Amino acid sequence: MGALLEVRNLKYRTEEGKEILKGVNLDVKEGEIHVLLGPNGAGKSTLANLIAGAGGYEEPTEGEIIFDGKVINGKPLYERAKMGLTIAFQEPARFEGITVEEYLKLSARNNPDADIESCLRKVGLDPCHYLYRFVDDSLSGGERKRIELASIMCMKPKLAVLDEIDSGIDFVSIDEIGNLFKTMRDEGTTLLVITHRENIANIADRASLLCDGQIVETGDPRKIIKKFEKECLVCEVQNPSLVKEVKVQNN
Template sequence: MPTIIEVSNVRKVYKNDSVETIALEGISFKVQKGEFVAIMGPSGSGKSTLMHILGLLDKPTSGKYFLEEEDVSLLNEDRLAELRNRKIGFVFQAYNLLPRISALKNVALPMIYGGLEEEEGLIKAKRLLEMVGMGDRLLYTPSQLSGGQQQRVAIARSLTMNPSLILADEPTGNIATSQAEEIMKIFVDLNKKGHTIVIITHEEDIASYAQRIIYLRDGKIVKESKSKRIVKKLV
């Protein structure tokens, strides 16, 4: 199995005036292709910082990050933007859909930056929306959709460029519990189809959908375990 993520001794220190805050203190782990990993921790544990580094939105202060075996710490902004576009599919807690345009166009949005033809893009976007169960709401704008529905659109968008990695930051954080389960099922399905998924959460329930859970506290990995659900299944 090829390695998608390799993080090696990553430190992140924020300097605010003269006060230094250590967000990550020497983190190392790997994620293989096809894995479904949850990164868990209370607020302030550094999990958001880790997510930003994994998503190429931020750079580590020291340490190495290899995305599909490419050292990304040396890349310039434009190259990072390209990698974000082609290799990473983001799902945010607040969905972050563009409010003015339809679900279909939102899903097709990454293609503007990836250089795909518009028509081809829209066909693909339609197929992705159908896959997440939004095929009957292609032309709705985000404000006409519920939180759960918006997140499905966001998940569809994360798949647009066939990324190597789907990165979800508290994807159910703003969603009612009943709908949260359905969202997680979509992730499980995607994982079954071979997508590599890293999900960041502070909820044990949500983390339990993953195969592997990495526990973070005060910027360090404190524990790693197989998911209870899988353990349950095994039993």
């Protein structure tokens, strides 16, 4: 399979002059689950937002993003979504007065074949209990993220960028979420998954390691996980919370 997404020499500097991305090169092949690992502050979410056109509609300082053979720099978020590229945010927004059913129907408006009840079931939520609930603060963080995953299944995009969508979901359910990613892939959605969880990274077809604004290695996920644990965590002595989180996961 060829690359569905190509990121070429992508650089991003903030208005204050801080360099977040320093020439990222990344290929995501059609039909794969590609995991992006990296320490906190490496630029993972910035990269995800630039690929999707989100994060306040910022544009890269330099470089190209090519999706499905077309350069998409400058295209707004909704146009990229219509082309089949979407993003699920780390903390998806909540909406007063909008039911889960309405939210999923909005997501499915360009996919007439979507079966919203089936998508809810696939993320482990019973439609009888959830369709008429509001997508507001009454949902737990985990429920909201599952609904976001269901909405992506309803959209059936060519590529979904999932920015730590697995955080806040309990460990017992993580394998279930991993299986869901596989189902999404098997149903035709390529995934670029940003995660800190080893068991999510393990289900990937390929992985890349982002460090200090650059991709330092791409390849077999197990190899990348090892590199991440050995090299990145050593660097992260000043970031004990992440070290603790990874240790907890490894246990």
